[in-house]
Amino acid sequence: MKIALTTACLLLSLAFAPRLQAQNRLFGPSISYQYQKGNILKTGIYYASDISSKNILKIDATANFTWIQHKSTVIPEVAATYYSDMYILGLLGRAEFTPYTITPKVGFTILTLVELDFGYGFPISDKTNYRPIKGFATSLRFNIPINKPL
Incomplete structure (x- = not known):
């Protein structure tokens, strides 16, 4: 009898529970x-929004800290990332823009929290007193969502 009553209570609670999204x-x-x-x-902030039930668009702004030729510098960057067919593991396409390079990338993501991508940086201009920042690029990124459902 206890099992039947418990089962009935669980079924009723599932039937009338609010839908989670x-x-x-x-x-x-x-x-x-x-x-x-x-x-x-790279450190920065991001904003991601769904554009369909399986695709996500993310915009981020970062500060790139680097040490090149015994000199440290900070390079600003903006980027856009498109996540295709998001499940647990998804594919991504990304474009990064700095004052010195445009870097298109492709890669993989786990729940948009961890990203591994590869690309090639095309030079736009050279940074004064630095060697050109261009060529093959690979990166590992961690996105930390801080918003909570209301």
């Missing part, structure tokens, strides 16, 4: 490591 917006800090003609540590 995933958030359609995420924002928070991000941190990443990139190698492109040298080591680059």
Whole structure:
């Protein structure tokens, strides 16, 4: 009798419980490591929103901290990322823009929290007293969502 009563209570609670939905917006800090003609540590913020039931668009702004030719510098960057067919593991396309390079990338993501991508940086202009920042680029990125459902 106890089992039947417990089962009935569980079924009723499931039938009348409010529907849970995933958030359609995420924002928070991000941190990443990139190698492109040298080591680059990136920190910044991002905003991601769904554009369909399986696709997500993310915009982020970062500060790239690098040490090149015994000089440290900070390079600003904006980027846009498109996540295709998001499940647990998804594909991504990304474009990064700095005052010195445009870097298109492709890669993989786990729940948009961890990203691994590869690309090539095309030079726009050279930074004074630095070697050109261009060529093959690979990065590992961590996105930390801080918003909570209301």
